[in-house]
Structure formats: structure tokens, C-alpha cells
Amino acid sequence: MHDMRFTIPRQDMNREAFASSVPDFNRKSEIMKTDTGYKCRITNIISLTEQEKLFQLRIADPQERRIFRFKPGQFLMLELPGYGDVPISISSASSNHEFIELCIRKAGHVTSALFRTEPGMHVAIRGPFGSSFPMDEMTGHHVLLVAGGLGIAPLRAPLFWINEHRDRFRDVHLLYGAKEPSQLLFSYQFEEWKTISHIRLHTIVEHSGAEWKGSTGMITELFRDITIDAKNTYAIVCGPPVMFKFVCSHLDRFGIPMNRMFVSLERRMHCGMGKCCRCMVGSTFTCIDGPVFDYWSVMNLKEAI
């Protein structure tokens, strides 16, 4: 009854088979990104505020550590086994091949669980994914960095880049706004940025206490204090979605060309590879075409900001 002649033979799919039969699968790192992550040890956790912590990770396998390279502005998918994965922008220097730093706010299911972890535990990362800030293109120009709240996290990678290649850039302004003085992240680095890297740092808070000596108000008020050479300036804007519209229209009024303003968008993501479609904005994906978009593309994308 059972005729073996007509049985369809089984084609086994394992990693090696991919590498030999399909050319697309030759790159090991690309296969890894689809489902298996790089295993990382949490080496340090720094509490920045009540809601934000800085996680320092180190990829366990030395070979994988050599594969993992990223550009400023890219993000990775951080996975806590049993809880899920979340897209997190990388906020360490791209030249730091030993450690990865992630600034995370306690906001949802996975990040709440992540806040209960301790140094020595293991997480997985997939990535890096997405587009990056065009640091080479910015060479020889003034740079204006605008951050609101947690928006400083993705800005740290380009900041590190600028600090390392400070001679390639002209004036660098960093405008940083937060709700309260206690919520200004990385305040321990402010002096270093100002004095060593010669970055002109301007901070502003919405609600100030008695001990606050700086300015108070919305971030757009900082534009009154600075003079911009619009023709030779690149701008990077990161922050909550509400901020983009106000800041970018201000910069537009200054005369900075639209294709020289960069924003980093955020959306819900499940894969990071343009397959789950959760992060679609207009007709593109935030994970493969973004998260860094120039303002011109953002204007053309529907419902982007």
C-alpha cells in the first residue's frame, strides 16, 4: 500500500545547508539576526534616574564580538528570554568594540523585567539594524544637536563620534531639554563635553526648582541664545514626537536645508528586519529605512511626525 517511489524526500534546513545552497545566507551575521541573537553578559547597571538606567553589555563570544559593529544612530533588538524583545538605540561609542551601552526607560513589559536584572545575568541582542547619521557627510560643517528627554540616548553615539574626531567639525552645539533638573541624563558628562570636547552645551528645563540656575521653558526658547550659520550647519533632532514638529519648523525658519536635518523616529517593532510590518510609517519601515530619516523624507512620509 505504502509506495516509497512517490514519497517526497525531506530537505533538511540547517545553518550549514543555507550557507552552501543559497548565496543570500552566506553571511553568518545575517542569519543570526533573523532569530538567534548574540548572547551578552550584563556587566554594569548605572541608575540615572528613577525611570532610566544605563545598561552596559558585553558580547560573550569573542568571535561574535568581532562581528558586531555599528554606526551612530543604529539600534538593536534587546531580548530578555521569556519576556520578549524591544528596539533600543545604541548609546555607546561606535569605536568601543568591547562594551555596548544602552540607556533604557522603564516603560513596558520587557523593560520593567529588565529593571529587575542584575550584573552577571545574560540577555541577547540582535542587530545592529537601520540607518545611521551621515557622520562623514557632516565633516567640515557646524553641527547642531537637539535632544529632548530620553532623546539624548541615541544622540550619545554621534556625540562620541564628534568627540573622537573633533577636529573634523566646526562649532558643535548641544541643546538639551528635560522636564525637571533631576531628569537631565548624563549630567556627570556635561563638564567633560564642555571643556574637553568644546561642545557648547545649553540646557533647559520645563519645571525648575529653587536650586536650578539655568533657563526655564520649552526647548525652542534656546534658539534665541544661539546664532546659527544655517548654510553650513547639519542638525540632528531626537526626542518625543511632539518635539520634532516645533524644533524642525524652527530650524526650517533659520534656513537649514531640509536634507541636512536628521530625526530619529520610534515605532513599535517586533522583528527589526522589515518583516513584521509593525513599524511602517507611510510606505517605508522605520527598522530598515529608518530610524534616522532626513527631514525631507519625513515631510514626504505620511503621518511620520
Next chain:
Amino acid sequence: MIYKVISKPEFRRFIDALVKANNSFGPRLADRTADGKPVYRFMPVSSVDEIDFDYTATASSAKHFFLPFSEELSRFRFHGSDWEQHSAYEADPVVLIGLRACDISALNILDDVLLNGNYPSPYYLAKRKNTFVIGLDHLPLPDCFCKSLAHHTVSTGFNLFCSDIGEKYYLSINSSKAFTYLKEFQTEDPSYEDNCLLTERRKLISDSFKTEIDVTSLPSILDIEFDSPVWEKWGSKCLNCGTCAMVCPTCYCYSLEERFDIDLKGASRNRKLYSCNLVDFAVVAGGHNFRPKNGDRLKYRYYHQHRGFAENDNQQICVGCNRCGRACLADINPKDVINDLRMEKDSCMICVSQSPGRI
């Protein structure tokens, strides 16, 4: 491609041999609707007599053999503060019988998205490579519009495609596997008459389409009509149930979920198919919904289907099978929505006046 003809009794013997030796699925009558219409489904078959060769269309698509509703992607085992991850790309060989041309086209579109772009999916590839696809042509239902999207014929993506030419089946053999099995059966090279019959059959299919959608420059129309009241009109009808995406042969959006095992010694990472019409599709941590309105979500489904996304080189991914229209509980039909967008109805939506007659 090699072409052969086979007599119908011999064809049944061939299918029977294949079905008996393999894990096979074919169209079968699963149920009847309240008004007595048959509902077909791809179900396990153990002999050729169980297959309804002259079925109309299955309610759900063949996509689920490649993208199951829920699928375990990998497993974690915990030891103390450490863990190990295992994932396997295994699929048992399956024979799928009786896929329509548009169903096979849909698989080709999924191949484009999931295999030919960046980050090819090993899970999908394992299933696709272990599936033997036998296609079958059919006369379209009154509401099919595959022809408008040029998916009423298919020339790749199957192992064997059978066209009904009366007494015989005209076989398009697209794989060595299919050719080897057919060697055991009596087939002939097609004669001049057979070729004529095939051309006639194709013409008949092509002429039988009653529904047509004008898709010329639809991507640009979708961009221009982004803020059109049409979306609100149809969005207010939408129940956010996600049925359209579940029955769609090309919808592949998903959601990832991780679950601890009940003994807490392991965890699994699962993929679940999702729909962009479900309310929490774009909700981010903190509670902000990037697409809060029904109309916004419905619009994005049409955007994806008829405009396409970067992963698919901005090609349309709709194949025109109209399963979503048939399954929709609120009677939202792609044909009506697109015609509304083109303002080709009797009255114009926006000014509620008679639209000018077309010259």
C-alpha cells in the same frame, strides 16, 4: 518547463499514488454557510476520492502551510543566570493539491518578501522547499478580480500546474521531482489540438472575469488621497477583527511573543500572525497609539496591499482573490473601497454631487 497531457483517469491514479505516499492536503468541503453556499478548506486527504477537484475557492488561503497562525521559532533553557537558545528549521514534506493560480502567485510574492530581500527567513524557506505544489486552473468566481492584477495565470512557483482541457489535463511540469513521478504514468506530448484547447481554456478563463478594478497609477492615487474622507467612511464600518489579514494569501505581518514554560526551566519564542486592523498594532510602550482611528488602520492595509512597501520594491501585493471581501463581517470590499478612492461611483464622495460623466 516541460508540457505533457494526461488523461483524467490516469491523472487520478497519479494523484492517488502521491496522496497515499505523502502527507497531503487538498480542497475539501468543510461546511456550508447559512444560505447554503459551500465552504472549502485545504484539509488532509488520504485518497484521491476525497479531493474536490472542481471546488470554487477556499475560504482561507494556502499561506498557513508556510506561515502558520502560531509558530515556535526557538526555545530557551535556563541554568542559573545563564541560558541556551536552540532553534531548528525543520519542516516535514507536504503535498499541496489544487492551488489556484492566484494562490501560487501569492506564494511567489511571499518568496519576494521573505526570501529574496534582506534577512531571508529560514523558517519560511524550510517549509517552502519541503512543499510539493500542484496547481489547478479554474473559472473565476463572480467577485474575483485577479485579472486586473494579472494574477489569473502563473508561470513559476509550482511543481506541477494542471489545466483542464476537457478529456485531459494539460500539465506544466516545473520540477524534476514532478517529472520523475510522472514517468511512471502514461503521459503524452501535447498535440496541436491540445495546444488549441489550452489556448481556448485560457481565453475562457480570461473572459469570465466579471469584476474589474482599475489599478493604473493606484500607488500615486493612494498617496494623493491620504486624507480622503473615504477612509473614514469605510473605517467607521470596520470592526477591527483582523479577519481580512487572516484569510489573505499575502498578508504576513506578525507579532512576537515570549512565554515561560510552566516549569520555569525554559521559555519559548513564538510568532503569531497579526493584522494591521487590530487596535494595538502600533501601540508603543507608554501607551501611545500611532494609528488610533479605524480609518487609519484600514488605510494602512490598503497601502500595504495596493501600494506595497520597500521590502517588496513598492509592488502591489494584492493578488485579487477577494477572500477579504468575502470574509469581511462588515461588507468592506476592496473593489468598493478602491472605486470610492478613484471617485468612480455615481456621486462624488466629497461634494455629494453627480460626478461628471466619463468621456
